[in-house]
Amino acid sequence: MSLVSEVQPDLAVASEPGRSKWLKDKGRVFRDLWMGGVLLALIVGFGLYTPAFFSRASWLNTSNTALEVLLVAVGETFVICTAGIDLSVGANLGFSAMVGAWVMSHWFTVGPGNDVGIVVVGIVATLVAAGFIGALNGVLVAWGRIPAFVVTLGTLGIATGFGLLLNNGQEISSIPSSIARVGNLNVLAGWIPVPVAIGAAITIFAGFVLAKTRFGAYTLSIGDSTEAVVRSGINEKKHLFKVYLVAGLLAGVAGLVVMGRLGAASPTSGSTDNLNAIAAVVIGGTSLFGGRGTVLGTVFGTGIIAVLLTGLIVVNVPPFWQEVAVGVVLIAAVYIDSLRTNQGRKRALFAR
Amino acid sequence: MITHEATLLRDEQETVMAQRLAVVDLSKHYGGVHALRNVSLEVHAGEVLGLVGDNGAGKSTLLKILAGAQPPSGGSILLDGEEVTFPTPHAAKEAGIATVYQDLALAGQRDVVSNFFMGREITSKHPLGRVLGWLDKRAMREHTVRELARLGTRIPDVSLAANDLSGGQRQALAIARAAAWTSKVLLLDEPTSALGVEQQAHVLELIKRVKEEGIAVVFISHQMQDVMAVCDRAVVLRLGKVVKTLGPTELTGENLVGYITGAKLSDDDGLTGQAQGGR
Numbered sequence: 094m095s096l097v098s099e100v101q102p103d104l105a106v107a108s109e110p111g112r113s114k115w116l117k118d119k120g121r122v123f124r125d126l127w128m129g130g131v132l133l134a135l136i137v138g139f140g141l142y143t144p145a146f147f148s149r150a151s152w153l154n155t156s157n158t159a160l161e162v163l164l165v166a167v168g169e170t171f172v173i174c175t176a177g178i179d180l181s182v183g184a185n186l187g188f189s190a191m192v193g194a195w196v197m198s199h200w201f202t203v204g205p206g207n208d209v210g211i212v213v214v215g216i217v218a219t220l221v222a223a224g225f226i227g228a229l230n231g232v233l234v235a236w237g238r239i240p241a242f243v244v245t246l247g248t249l250g251i252a253t254g255f256g257l258l259l260n261n262g263q264e265i266s267s268i269p270s271s272i273a274r275v276g277n278l279n280v281l282a283g284w285i286p287v288p289v290a291i292g293a294a295i296t297i298f299a300g301f302v303l304a305k306t307r308f309g310a311y312t313l314s315i316g317d318s319t320e321a322v323v324r325s326g327i328n329e330k331k332h333l334f335k336v337y338l339v340a341g342l343l344a345g346v347a348g349l350v351v352m353g354r355l356g357a358a359s360p361t362s363g364s365t366d367n368l369n370a371i372a373a374v375v376i377g378g379t380s381l382f383g384g385r386g387t388v389l390g391t392v393f394g395t396g397i398i399a400v401l402l403t404g405l406i407v408v409n410v411p412p413f414w415q416e417v418a419v420g421v422v423l424i425a426a427v428y429i430d431s432l433r434t435n436q437g438r439k440r441a442l443f444a445r
Numbered sequence: 446m447i448t449h450e451a452t453l454l455r456d457e458q459e460t461v462m463a464q465r466l467a468v469v470d471l472s473k474h475y476g477g478v479h480a481l482r483n484v485s486l487e488v489h490a491g492e493v494l495g496l497v498g499d500n501g502a503g504k505s506t507l508l509k510i511l512a513g514a515q516p517p518s519g520g521s522i523l524l525d526g527e528e529v530t531f532p533t534p535h536a537a538k539e540a541g542i543a544t545v546y547q548d549l550a551l552a553g554q555r556d557v558v559s560n561f562f563m564g565r566e567i568t569s570k571h572p573l574g575r576v577l578g579w580l581d582k583r584a585m586r587e588h589t590v591r592e593l594a595r596l597g598t599r600i601p602d603v604s605l606a607a608n609d610l611s612g613g614q615r616q617a618l619a620i621a622r623a624a625a626w627t628s629k630v631l632l633l634d635e636p637t638s639a640l641g642v643e644q645q646a647h648v649l650e651l652i653k654r655v656k657e658e659g660i661a662v663v664f665i666s667h668q669m670q671d672v673m674a675v676c677d678r679a680v681v682l683r684l685g686k687v688v689k690t691l692g693p694t695e696l697t698g699e700n701l702v703g704y705i706t707g708a709k710l711s712d713d714d715g716l717t718g719q720a721q722g723g724r
Contacts, residue, residue: 302577305579305580305582306577306578306579306580307566307568307578307579307580308578310555310559310563310566310580313552313554313555313559314552314555314559314563317552317553317554317555318550318551318552318553320548320550321550321551321552321560321563322552322563322564324534324550325550325563325564325565326535326538326564327563327564380554384552384553384554384555385554
């Protein structure tokens with residue numbers, strides 16, 4: 094009896110673990126805040142340097158750049174949380190958009206008039222194509238037991254190749270004009286592009302899924318210890334499949350966004366999004382070893398990359414510096430993060 | 446003499462009353478190597494059975510068979526008197542046999558609650574919440590705190606990551622988790638071997654509480670002190686055979702070490718007695 098009351102967990106018997114918990118929680122929140130702070134500093138810095146950065150045109154440019162990377166990066170966050178990687182998402186973006194555009198231009202006569210039906214078919218075709226690549230990744234990673242790096246490097250090539258084959262490497266522009274109209278429609282006094290609003294809704298939903306649902310819990314636990322998950326009776330293969338499927342579908346949504354912005358599908362669109370997306374996820378504090386990650390961190394990571402990309406243009410730095418800047422930020426973010434986790438590990442060792 | 450007979454008689458009655466898990470003539474061979482030969486033993490509800498023996502005696506093989514990780518080559522397993530087969534670890538678990546291996550199978554970066562509920566998460570009652578698999582974290586937290594307190598586990602804060610717990614706390618979490626989700630049998634593989642003295646005592650205390658819940662516990666250990674401290678009986682394996690079953694009165698360090706090393710030889714009575722006891 095006395096034993097039970099003595100170990101009432103809420104009374105936190107030992108002060109030491111209590112304090113380390115406080116530090117850890119603080120550290121976790123601090124990590125997200127810190128990246129948010131870097132993003133804010135970048136925005137303020139560019140804005141002070143040239144007020145044009147705060148213009149509507151600059152914001153629309155930044156948010157559109159960010160959206161494309163963000164949608165891919167949100168899916169990538171789930172994949173990386175399982176200790177996997179998906180290198181195919183960028184190629185999948187271009188491929189799935191090409192499939193959607195090909196279906197619209199080959200199965201229908203695109204012309205003036207009501208084209209809602211054609212657009213719906215095109216959207217479905219894009220998502221089916223994207224989902225197919227995602228599902229293929231999932232099957233090969235989960236049941237084929239082939240390393241995710243190899244599988245998705247393979248599907249990166251396959252998706253890129255088929256995207257180019259569909260129209261001889263050319264883009265397909267004979268698609269309904271309403272796609273570009275919605276894709277470039279800005280609401281709320283012209284400050285919020287419709288695709289950005291849709292992307293924001295998807296991102297918020299995904300953030301809750303990762304942090305608050307069983308799906309998210311399984312995703313993180315698989316990345317932490319597959320063995321523990323398997324022994325708990327969870328079908329980890331089925332779950333991995335779903336995660337790669339979701340990453341593929343989100344690449345398809347990004348493909349739709351790009352198609353909407355350009356009014357055409359290009360086989361090469363998305364080819365730079367892979368590395369930007371992975372960089373955004375990692376800058377956002379998600380561990381490449383799995384088990385730890387948040388969508389909010391990915392949002393900040395994406396924001397940092399997008400602001401760097403447009404900000405450097407606004408301040409007239411030659412565009413080739415963009416990639417250098419992203420690379421430097423990526424390495425710096427991971428280095429700082431490793432300092433923090435190493436400290437945590439040392440603390441845990443001493444506690445033992 | 447009389448006491449001894451009385452003990453045997455009582456054992457006999459308990460066998461009839463609450464035999465939870467029994468193994469009859471169980472064998473396992475890998476090619477020509479016999480890991481287990483006609484092993485028979487039984488565990489009762491609310492009893493801790495020690496399983497001791499030197500390396501290669503067959504303890505781990507027996508554990509893996511009971512946990513459904515390996516099929517036996519011959520013999521049968523009875524759970525509550527009914528013959529059962531476990532084609533997968535999941536089947537054993539479903540039948541009510543939980544296993545805590547030495548690696549504990551905890552997700553280190555996940556908190557105590559997530560580990561406790563892994564694969565059995567409570568989702569929100571709200572229809573939309575159920576569709577989304579929205580976790581009722583509050584209910585999960587309260588349940589975890591309650592269960593850990595009930596078993597007297599010394600884990601100060603259930604929102605700590607498993608990696609931030611001490612070795613003893615991690616072991617306690619793994620055992621408490623297994624005990625909370627099983628109703629029948631708990632198999633423990635060397636739960637105290639990597640722990641300090643004080644933490645060992647906590648884990649043994651926890652095992653006693655699990656036993657008091659009416660769960661049959663099979664306790665594999667190399668630590669004779671722990672076997673004597675927590676076990677009601679102990680089965681000694683040597684070279685894949687049961688050489689001796691030590692009852693409560695015989696559970697001494699001298700006997701344990703003697704039969705494990707072979708310094709004390711098994712009398713044939715011990716072997717045949719086991720075989721008869723099974724059937």
